[in-house]
Amino acid sequence: MSPDVVATVAWLTLLAMGAIWEVVCHLSGGRWSSLTDIGARLWTRPPGRIVLIAVWAFVGWHVFARYTLPG
Amino acid sequence: MRPSPWSGASLRSAGIVLAAAVTGYAWWATGVPPFTVRVYVAVGAPAILLLVMGVLDSVIGVGGMAPSAPQQEPPHLRRPLPWVFLLLLAVGLEGAGLALGGHSGAIPTLSTVIDHALAGHAVRFMLFCGWLAAGWAPFLRAIRTAPPDQGRVA
Numbered sequence: 001m002s003p004d005v006v007a008t009v010a011w012l013t014l015l016a017m018g019a020i021w022e023v024v025c026h027l028s029g030g031r032w033s034s035l036t037d038i039g040a041r042l043w044t045r046p047p048g049r050i051v052l053i054a055v056w057a058f059v060g061w062h063v064f065a066r067y068t069l070p071g
Numbered sequence: 072m073r074p075s076p077w078s079g080a081s082l083r084s085a086g087i088v089l090a091a092a093v094t095g096y097a098w099w100a101t102g103v104p105p106f107t108v109r110v111y112v113a114v115g116a117p118a119i120l121l122l123v124m125g126v127l128d129s130v131i132g133v134g135g136m137a138p139s140a141p142q143q144e145p146p147h148l149r150r151p152l153p154w155v156f157l158l159l160l161a162v163g164l165e166g167a168g169l170a171l172g173g174h175s176g177a178i179p180t181l182s183t184v185i186d187h188a189l190a191g192h193a194v195r196f197m198l199f200c201g202w203l204a205a206g207w208a209p210f211l212r213a214i215r216t217a218p219p220d221q222g223r224v225a
Contacts, residue, residue, distance in 0.1 A: 007168070007178045007179055007184075008179060010164060011179075012184075014161055021154070021157070032150050033151045033154070035154065036212075038148060038154065040209055042209070043125075043210070046129045049126075050122075052209060053125060053206070056121075056205065056206040057115070057118035057122075060114050060199075060202050061114055061115070063182060064100070064114050064195070064198075064202070065106070065113075065114045066105055066106060067182070067185070068186055069189065069190050070183075070186055070187055
């Protein structure tokens with residue numbers, strides 16, 4: 001298996017682990033904090049809001065405005 | 072106290088119209104070619120709008136956080152270590168990819184991996200909708216869970 005396939009599988013595994021863990025956190029009845037909880041906590045204070053919006057805006061700008069189609 | 076003009080069917084209708092408008096916007100925005108002024112505006116507009124709403128929310132209390140009102144106790148984080156672990160793994164992988172030039176054939180960065188998924192308009196559209204939902208969720212959640220006497224339009 002070539003290194004790029006390994007790295008791509010690693011990325012997809014990480015994303016899947018994040019999605020699964022988010023679901024597990026929601027099902028845990030509050031024993032574990034989900035990403036949603038972390039976002040809600042950051043949102044309660046203005047500096048946290050600015051950071052959240054800045055990170056989110058950067059992701060959107062990078063992914064949807066500056067993508068390069070392979071090939 | 073006057074009865075709210077936003078209730079029942081009218082609120083539902085407004086929600087449907089808003090959802091249709093957002094869906095149409097997302098379809099249009101994901102059809103604009105990358106690296107153009109139009110796409111920067113299309114992606115930047117929801118972010119600017121959220122920033123304005125977020126600031127308004129903390130100034131006049133749209134989401135129940137007016138400075139004059141008692142601050143809501145932020146939810147406590149319980150055992151966030153798995154998220155830190157996942158974040159460190161992602162940062163390590165992204166760092167390795169960037170160290171190799173960003174478009175390395177050996178270790179692609181996350182955005183290079185995502186680029187493969189962005190080839191189709193439908194997938195771009197779905198990812199864009201997911202991005203919008205993720206960004207607006209904390210604001211909408213704050214409004215939904217705000218006490219009725221703080222910042223709600225009555």
